[in-house]
Amino acid sequence: MFSGLTAVIFREKGDTSFRQVWFDTLQAHQRVHFLEGLRRLGIKDDEPPAVKAAKYHYLTNAIGGLKMEYIEETPKKVWIRYLAPMWTYAGVAMLALPGHARRTMGSAWHPRNGALLGAPGLQYVRTKTIMEGDPYDEGCFIEHDRALAPEEALVFRVELRTPEFDPSKAPVLDPELWPEERKLKARPKFAGGYVSRTILTMIAKFGLDSTSYIVAQTMRLLAIQYIHELKADQGIEGNDLASISRLFTGLLRATRQDHELIWDGDRRFRVVLRSYKPFDWETPEDLRDAMFHFQRMGTRVLNGRIRVTRESEPFPGPIESETWTFEDTGKWLW
Numbered sequence: 001m002f003s004g005l006t007a008v009i010f011r012e013k014g015d016t017s018f019r020q021v022w023f024d025t026l027q028a029h030q031r032v033h034f035l036e037g038l039r040r041l042g043i044k045d046d047e048p049p050a051v052k053a054a055k056y057h058y059l060t061n062a063i064g065g066l067k068m069e070y071i072e073e074t075p076k077k078v079w080i081r082y083l084a085p086m087w088t089y090a091g092v093a094m095l096a097l098p099g100h101a102r103r104t105m106g107s108a109w110h111p112r113n114g115a116l117l118g119a120p121g122l123q124y125v126r127t128k129t130i131m132e133g134d135p136y137d138e139g140c141f142i143e144h145d146r147a148l149a150p151e152e153a154l155v156f157r158v159e160l161r162t163p164e165f166d167p168s169k170a171p172v173l174d175p176e177l178w179p180e181e182r183k184l185k186a187r188p189k190f191a192g193g194y195v196s197r198t199i200l201t202m203i204a205k206f207g208l209d210s211t212s213y214i215v216a217q218t219m220r221l222l223a224i225q226y227i228h229e230l231k232a233d234q235g236i237e238g239n240d241l242a243s244i245s246r247l248f249t250g251l252l253r254a255t256r257q258d259h260e261l262i263w264d265g266d267r268r269f270r271v272v273l274r275s276y277k278p279f280d281w282e283t284p285e286d287l288r289d290a291m292f293h294f295q296r297m298g299t300r301v302l303n304g305r306i307r308v309t310r311e312s313e314p315f316p317g318p319i320e321s322e323t324w325t326f327e328d329t330g331k332w333l334w
Helices: 002-013 015-041 049-063 100-108 110-117 180-206 208-233 241-254 285-291 293-302
Strands: 068-074 077-083 122-128 136-143 154-156 259-263 268-273 306-313 321-328
Touching: 002 015, 002 180, 002 208, 015 049, 015 100, 015 110, 015 180, 049 068, 049 077, 049 110, 049 122, 049 136, 049 180, 100 110, 100 122, 100 136, 100 154, 110 122, 110 136, 180 208, 208 241, 208 285, 208 293, 241 259, 241 268, 241 293, 241 321, 285 293, 285 306, 293 306
Parallel strands: 122 154
Antiparallel strands: 068 077, 077 136, 122 136, 259 268, 268 321, 306 321
């Protein structure tokens, strides 16, 4: 969803908006998560700023499912690499998106770590970018012995030879702080946080109507592209009503949603949804309906005889419940 949203923004709103949403999303995410994340990861306060900054990116992104490398050249110069295949734009998508997307990522978050850490001499040097033909995204944090001017916090510099990664020297999470169960719970929060933050950024920049349109287009296209794969991932073979119930309730379980499946005879079932992760803010009806385009289109792709409807109901607190109804009409609808 995060990848699809940014790709559709590029298609619908152009390059400038694409870069701005990326930049604003990452900066907002950093303000909320960076300092608290250091504590949760068990990164010690007395470690050098370059080490703390690099460890944060290495460990958080590894939890999120990215392949990473960490090289501590000195306590004041630490390298991190983001390896392919690219998490954000899988497959051939990265060939179509502008190469500066990864530079935007590096310029939005990494050079601000020094200010947040109270380390005015910390600099981020960006040396390689996958989307420009390099083997990985690479950069290093360097702690200088003087305060840097704002324009010095980020440098783009070509480095043809950089240190080799030694896995035995890479940071590891404290197994007592981070047992396997906690890591498994953290991964969907990692991805969900970016989805939620991106949509908030879009509403602030484009307004609710344009945002809902982009979300609806994204969800329709994701369903068209991935519904067969998501069905196969769950070992579901048929396209009948029962198979579709297993598909969508399986996805709700995977995303830890509070839901109930109710069968009304053998030709109709309902799903009552009582949570709306990853959103922890009041979600407008237009946006919720835009999200439901995934279920609408996914069902249409699999079985054109099934009618899909959605109803919202008042519910205490910031989240309303909603009911999805899937009915086998016994006739072709399209």
